[in-house]
Amino acid sequence: MTAPHTPASVSPDRARIAGKPRLRRFRQASWDEELIFELGSPGERGVLVPAPDPSVPAAEVPAVLRRAEPPALPEMSQQQVLRHYLRLSQENLGADLNIDVGQGTCTMKYSPKVNDQFARDPRIAALHPLQDEDTVQGVLGIIHGLEQLLKEISGMDRVSLQPGAGSAAIYTNVAMIRAYFAARGELEQRDEIITTIFSHPSNAACAKTAGFKVITLHPDADGYPDIEALRAAAGPRTAALLITNPEDTGIYNPRIEEFVRIVHEAGGLCSYDQANANGILGITRARDAGFDLCHFNLHKTFSTPHACGGPAAGACAVTEELAPYLPRPTVEPDPGTGRYRLDDDRPESVGKMRPFHGVVPNLVRAYAWIMSLGAPGLRAAAETAVLNNNYLLHKVRQIPGVSVPYAAGRPRVEQVRYSWEKLHEDTGLHSEDLGLRAADFGTHYWTSHHPYVVPEPMTLEPTESYTRADLDEYAAILSEVAREAYEDPETVRTAPHRSTIHRVRPEALDDPAVWAVSWRAYRRKVLGEAER
């Protein structure tokens, strides 16, 4: 039935292929997919449930505890469910699919597929956390092994892998700081925590949640945290300094030891947010600058997938002095037998930070990643991430309209916070407009640069994963978008043009009368259907 395949029909195609454009003509899948509640029909089902042996009677359930009406869940056949979600997956741009340098501050790096296989192995996935220790020596060995690796990478004495993510690890460090001063009878006096405006918002928010007053240092004229402001803030009320270095600007604070000394002399502790550790692995360590505590985001620096916003995993590392306060249980090796046991008898511990032993699949991935690279590999990752960053910096700063605020002439570590302020002044377009247009070329667009201290910000973090060609392509996309902004601003203003959907009208998100967090709320408030 097919038409004959003639040379005449082939050659023009070949000619066109030879003319492949400089920038890729990306189009995101757009299935115009229904909401799941609009699919299926009554009686359809996606999976069958085991029924007990007929001789097992149904349980007697008191009427007050019985569900009156079945939940109004979708009723769909299995393939329909699969198709719906695979269409949604195609309408999602994972790091595996794009040059994912736009999500600065988040260290989007390649997550090796083989590590996913380890995490999914039934000997991890089908382990119960309350199994006897004898039956889980492998996973306890992985947890202990990862702790040992992170001890060396941070220079600290003890590590806990229990926190569920980076912010949970920040909170855990604050909880340990609180327990430390409580044990010394100083908690009422030491009720202030100092942080910096370019540190992740969770540093301030976790400190506040744990009951501390928060003092925020702003940058000096060069973009470094203001050391005079620190001197003014540090004192007998100081419990701790929570600081990121390099901060989210990519600038390394060369006076970090002095910061630590000022806080220590005031009697406070120093906690290092190492979400930005990727550029300094094997170069410098939290302990070397005098810190008492630090944390890592395993889903950033140690290459576990970001999973649409988690599950992530956090690691807290502390000096021996803070070790009594670590979350319980700890994993303890028995030097005599080489076996591992869980120690829950830790009276000064801050207690449990999450159920059981941490986000174990990600602990497995992080362990495998570090073991595959070793010291030379970590160093190569750090150096290459920094090389890539400065290479991209070199290219981007040549684009009209871009500036690089602060620390003029100084290098950056693993990321850069740029500014489109000049382009905005020239064209009226915002950084967000440019980002949305960049999405038309198949990239994740930048959004991560809270707070908006830098005008019209753009934060890029290229990591070690991307090739020189990737970086060239990314810079070419930015260059093209900037050119369009000056020559054809309407195209940029109305972007995206090749995404799954067009610009949302966000007004309804802040209006309690119409915001719709669920299908039933949408039906009631927007469609005007009566409540059931």
Added chain:
Amino acid sequence: MTSPQDFVHPYIPNAVPAVRQAMLAEIGAASVEDFYADIPDGIRLHRPLDLPAPLRSEAELTRHMEELLAHNTSTRQVLSFLGSGCYQHHVPAVVDEVVNRSEFLTAYAGEPYEDHGRFQALWEYQSMMAELLDVEVVNVPVYDGFQAAGTALRMAGRITGRRRLLVATAIDADKLSRVCDYVRPDHDVVVVPVDPDTGCADLAAVRGELAAGDTAAVYADMPSALGIVDEALPRLAELAHGAGALFVVGCNPIALGALAPPSAHGADITCGDIQPLGVHQSFGGGNAGFIATRDEERLVAEYPSRLFGLVPTAVEGEYGFGDVAYERTSFALREEGKEWVGTAAALHGIGAGVYLALMGPQGMREIGDTILALTAYARGRLAEVPGIEVPYGDALHFADFTVRYTGGRTAAGIRAALKERGIFGGVPTGEHEAAYCVTEVHTKADIDRLAATLEEIVK
């Protein structure tokens, strides 16, 4: 072995020396050291990290990991009756297929245009959970059920402006530890002991504690740490509301196709863990928390976590999504936000959505009834074993339950003996008490084997 300059790993393409040199030349830098100029020499690590030699090839790495994994015995290899907050349920293949797609697994904090699928899948998760819980607002997952309980209680505290939190049902010790740590700056937690005979809430004692005033919330678990679904839940709601407090209930969502959701009993805030909804046990690594309320501004305003909302786009008939009331969050307000928000456990929400869509109302009803029936059968069957008592006989149990050994052997000894016979279970909760759990993966024959094995052991 090698210097970093010679280490070209498959994960690090630009470590190729020629590429590196070309890039340095283009930048005009002599070496990568130029970029580290701001790091003082005194805090530079002037030696390689002391780590094991790299397992450079995937083959070597796989061999190493296999050696470690071989020292684990999984619940697929052995009959397991372990629960207590982490549950062995069947995970449908379609759930794994979806959550392991690169597009979901490796995406992060994308926005509506390039990550439309993430927004829709999580909004649909919120919506299906809302149907299951019979509420209108459910958040994007937080870390786990412990965190959800702590946050739900702090929300109640912010809404009422009060200090005391009463725990009215039996609570897991680790969960209590987490909650106490978390609410410590603002709240005192009062655990009201349950009736030792029934295992259920002691209403007189709760009433007495409420009389002291200043109570922000009465908290109950459904089922409780003893596995009991307490018939007193509606009475606890009445008592709480009568005292001007909120009623906060932690629940296991997989029970709710068969059992009334906490909102039906008067819960103002429902919370819990979605691990039972299609997330693997993973040695306790699969937990993820939910918080749910009515759609009232005073409640919604107190969520610290993200809430995705459905909105129109510039094109008629297109569904768009975004963050509802984003200015609540610490992303926007730092220390002035509600608690904090960061990366938590979103993918488990997508997976739980797939699970609920596959199960539908029929599947959720059937799995609830299956687990209720098997729990009742297991309790009855074990009660027939000489040397075993099954306490709290009248209370409805779901999945988890307690047994008491009367034959003199300790719970720890019996657990060890079970393990010798290829059965995981009987986690000691006292010297002569232990926790067991059954789910839909168990058969009558499995339970009979457990009972027969215990008959040999407990005497």
